[in-house]
Amino acid sequence: MTLTLFGYWRAAAPYRVRIGLNLKGLAYDQSPVNLLKGEQRQGPYLDLNPQGLTPALALSGDGGDGVVLTQSLAILEWLDETYPDAPLLPADPLGRARVRAMAMTVACDIHPLNNVRVTGELAARGQDEPARRAWMARWLAEGFTALETAIAAHGGTYAYGDAPSLADICIVPQVYGARRFEIDLSPYPTLVAAADRAADHPAFAAAHPSLQPDAADA
Amino acid sequence: MTLTLFGYWRAAAPYRVRIGLNLKGLAYDQSPVNLLKGEQRQGPYLDLNPQGLTPALALSGDGGDGVVLTQSLAILEWLDETYPDAPLLPADPLGRARVRAMAMTVACDIHPLNNVRVTGELAARGQDEPARRAWMARWLAEGFTALETAIAAHGGTYAYGDAPSLADICIVPQVYGARRFEIDLSPYPTLVAAADRAADHPAFAAAHPSLQPDAADA
Numbered sequence: 522m523t524l525t526l527f528g529y530w531r532a533a534a535p536y537r538v539r540i541g542l543n544l545k546g547l548a549y550d551q552s553p554v555n556l557l558k559g560e561q562r563q564g565p566y567l568d569l570n571p572q573g574l575t576p577a578l579a580l581s582g583d584g585g586d587g588v589v590l591t592q593s594l595a596i597l598e599w600l601d602e603t604y605p606d607a608p609l610l611p612a613d614p615l616g617r618a619r620v621r622a623m624a625m626t627v628a629c630d631i632h633p634l635n636n637v638r639v640t641g642e643l644a645a646r647g648q649d650e651p652a653r654r655a656w657m658a659r660w661l662a663e664g665f666t667a668l669e670t671a672i673a674a675h676g677g678t679y680a681y682g683d684a685p686s687l688a689d690i691c692i693v694p695q696v697y698g699a700r701r702f703e704i705d706l707s708p709y710p711t712l713v714a715a716a717d718r719a720a721d722h723p724a725f726a727a728a729h730p731s732l733q734p735d736a737a738d739a
Numbered sequence: 740m741t742l743t744l745f746g747y748w749r750a751a752a753p754y755r756v757r758i759g760l761n762l763k764g765l766a767y768d769q770s771p772v773n774l775l776k777g778e779q780r781q782g783p784y785l786d787l788n789p790q791g792l793t794p795a796l797a798l799s800g801d802g803g804d805g806v807v808l809t810q811s812l813a814i815l816e817w818l819d820e821t822y823p824d825a826p827l828l829p830a831d832p833l834g835r836a837r838v839r840a841m842a843m844t845v846a847c848d849i850h851p852l853n854n855v856r857v858t859g860e861l862a863a864r865g866q867d868e869p870a871r872r873a874w875m876a877r878w879l880a881e882g883f884t885a886l887e888t889a890i891a892a893h894g895g896t897y898a899y900g901d902a903p904s905l906a907d908i909c910i911v912p913q914v915y916g917a918r919r920f921e922i923d924l925s926p927y928p929t930l931v932a933a934a935d936r937a938a939d940h941p942a943f944a945a946a947h948p949s950l951q952p953d954a955a956d957a
Contacts, residue, residue: 572885667790
């Protein structure tokens, strides 16, 4: 099966899927969607993903022709079910629940509040750059405070135990984004240490925004 | 195992978990957390869930003592793995990916933008009631537009095929919330018809906010 990832080099959600694909050892093509030019809301991409958000993963060959998967966590769960080697979740239901809760703390309660469509809406409502940064910092702080406690309780080399998981897949891109926006990460030393160890893993390192084909367009 | 759900009668995310518990035919206790009084950010509850959001599901007995699960979708996936009868997801990976994407369109890209901590922050930034309603309507419209297309393609009696799933579990509470805030649902006839059929299912009907023990506190 051929996999084509539609995403944007600097966006958190496609970054997650790149990490997952790399952890699974899967080859994939990339088709850049420039969020700053609004390509996610224009014809060709919107036909693939009517929600107008990235990422999307298009399948072809081996019965996958014409199938387009959306929502980064749904794509990652599909990857884990379809390619079970190098699992993204622990084997036991309780561990899986804890890892998914960590991932969703980022993917539901931090990232969707801070992405470009939302900060754009805030700007349109007269919220200036410092006000927008304070907005982003608030949701990050609430989520990372909870994650700091969870990682202190359940973390090891990585956010949950000693294998990289869906939790690290969500946390590493969020830490990258927080640093980009100069949000203070000093209250979360356990989280940041685990994220930095994960970022050094080859699958994470190869997914870094700076190494993607469209990074040169910046 | 004894299950205790911490939630608030009118909140969307605990409503999802009630539906899931009912679909599984599981008995559970409820421990109300009054969001309007800020109980989610006070000692007893914050000790259970440091993120200060609802729901949380506390386990006791049968080796579950002291375990508290958080994040509604992580709880629902745990329920589905632990009690496999009456599955919340289709059997095939592609179907599972589509249902999870529908669920996450609500749980990641609509609900977290419109919940009480966010509308409270907007109010603190001088956004009046009509401005806050326009904010909520925008994110709902973007998500429901995508869901209308997905349900037209893959829906049957319910949002995905002819069995209730995680998609309906997320969509029904969001439709309830949209009606409460008088958001126009006429552009989404396929979605609304499927949601109304799901809402009539006994497991969904028994989870309705108006039937919960803390509804009388309103």
